[in-house]
Amino acid sequence: MELSDGGTSVTVTLAEEIMLLSLDDESGTVRERQACQWAVAGGIVLDLVLASRVSVDRGRITVVDTAPTGVALLDGRLRTIDTWAAGTRRPPKVTAWLTKDNRKALDATVDSLRDRGLVGHEQRKVLGMFPVWRFPKVDGTVESELRVRLEEVVLRHAEPDDRSAGLIALLHGAKLHRLAFPDRPPREVVPRMREISEGQWVGESVRKAIREMQAAMTAVALVTMRS
16 A cells, blocks of 8 residues: 555555454454554554654644545544544643544454455354454465564564564554564563664654654553553
């Protein structure tokens, strides 16, 4: 897909990448769902920052350009953020948006993956009564390539690009290390993921956005633990 921000090519969004990592290959269920939905919502915001559609400054989110990106998942959330923020006196806190949108963002991201033919959908009943939706993988190529890319950056210390650094920062902030590296102990991946999250790998504007999203993810994690 092409984002209309100067020709940046995006195969899948950050939110979709996080979603692919979270879906169990066999059962089609979402692993670590609560943390995942926060990270997915954060991924959509960060993609909109990278596409120069929103800015996040001092913990507050502002829509700076309502032009469509050409990516349905991002454009839908962009319109929703714009409508929501228009009803506030000052730019709202990004943590307030993540709190409001995290469940809906996850559902929208799964729908996007379904529309693109990357996952299927089926309904089963628990105890013969309660319907449960599952999303089994249909095409595992994208996830396989994603995991190779993460291994190159985290395990082999390749230099990350902006999107890889942002993805790793979101996974690290949401403590989703096990989704990205299920066969590796935390001591082998957490230090490198932290280094990337806090490092100088990308331009200042992207680094600032990553810092802001890291702070937001930390804040919502604290709220989640207390609730």
